[in-house]
Amino acid sequence: MKSGLRLQDTTLRYFLEVVKYGSISKASEHLNVASSAISRQINNLEDIVGTTLFERRPRGMVLSVAGEMLATYARKNALESNRVISNIAALDGLNRGHIKISCYEGFAMDFLPRCISKFRKEHDGINFNVNVSTPDDITRRVIHDNADIGITLSYSPAKNINVAYQQPSPIFAFMHPTHPLASKEAISLTQLLPYAIALPEENTTIRQLFDISCSRLNLLFEPALVSNNIATLCHFSMSEGGIHLAGEVTMRHILTTKKLVAVPIRDKGMGIRNIEIQTLSGKTLSVVVKLFLEYLIEEMQSEKLNYEL
Template identity: 65%
Template sequence: MKASLRLQDTAIRYFLEVAQIGSISEASVRLNVAPSAISRQISSLEDILGAVLFERQPRGMKLSAAGEMLAAYARKNALESARVVAEIDALNGIEKGHINIACSEGFAMDFIPRTLSNFRQQHPGIHFNLKVCAPAEVATLISRGDADIGITLSLSPTKDIKVEYRQPSPIMAVFHPTHPLAHKKTVSLSQLQPYPIALPEENTTVRQLFDICCSRLNLLFEPILESNHMASLSRFTAFGGGIHLSGEISMRHQIATEELIAVPIRDRGMDVRNIEIQTLSGRTLPNIIKVFLAYLIVKMKHEETIGF
């Protein structure tokens, strides 16, 4: 019998749980199944496939090359099953569904909540789950099948990720309206140096590009505030505490109300990142996700054309 015909749903489910968590004991708690039962199912899969799926390590389980291939197959298969169920519902005239979105923090501050609210006015039966994470983690959630659509800032291509839409997102200097530099057409990093500055942590594209450019220009900044919370940096600037750096889309409402002023930074390298709307490569999306994806891209394009 072909191995593909003998893969059991239960075994695959246990396998994916261990693959995600990296531990049989933790997977047993999540699944409410004895660790020995999980081990037997994984061993059965390995016998069927004739390959080792995990590297057993002192601190957990790491997928082997064969395990990575099976995990990718299993995740896509699970997503395809969910799509078929959604399409059957659509045949019965039921417009309902659940869309999982992953995005980096800047998009969660204004753009995504506003887009979801507007979309649900036309499609009230659609429910959303929004997970906010570091930019690099967005692609990971999509590849694992934990997110249908990702919106993030990217510096380079990612394996297994299809970029549905891309647009430039240069880093801006953000000022209180009374700041001496607030009404310049552009500023340089050297012009910012005399003033108090607040910066995000190192796992953000803003901080990574800022540090690279400062190193190249031999500039040294001592931030008066560092935070993993972009909204706090924004509020700090709004209260007159200092400058911070951001993409303009993150500051949409505050810029429109003139609470804050965003000015382009003209130094080379501060404009090399892109906004990406991402999905899983090779996946056939359910119709309702296609509809929302198209709506999302239109909103993003529209805001690009009006200068945001």
């Protein structure tokens, strides 16, 4: 790096947008800044550090080794700035701030909005943005600082992720109380074969574990219904259409109405996933994010249902 030269916030912000979108033109659209201005800033930045930061390819721009190092520094610098600003705002009785959360659909149906509502009764100046994504996308959003907190399902550790809380999330069979299997203490996948079953799509952890377990047991199911919408699967079972599979947290609010019952599935492969509350490893959380994170974990622990498999 040339001596006496400093990296400016605007330059680093443009640099990170190019990193995020993989092209100057897409960064230009997002920032509403001319492509030429962004290109000029990137060229100036490469001149300051004395090396190439991107490999220019036909389908976009990929970070060089030096670019990876600078991106790590720039992200930490941006995170620290956001943390300081949030902490200053939080000095006003913890009644100001903004929290970004990314979670899977089941968590967004009841538990999370209920937690936010209860939390805001004491901190009504704190606002939330909740993004519903797939488990892999949730983790990516946390890593790229598009979410302060991620609530996801996982069965393996993720790089650059701090797991603030974890609890098992086995898969249950949910059915109408009048269903022939509703009185069972536990069932196997084999026992489900004679009955209509509703399944989520293949990009979900439930479907992946179900398919792996069925393959191992040489079971072939023809689902009566496949959907990417949890509510659709739930109402199928509530209407006595058959059985659907889900985690306990997803269906917790429905179970309290007695409109469905949950029966544990005893096959070991159906219980290896975990609920994880994630934050970015190495990131210093703002006061308001830390406060809500602690509240979220307490709520999850207090409401946890202890089913025995």
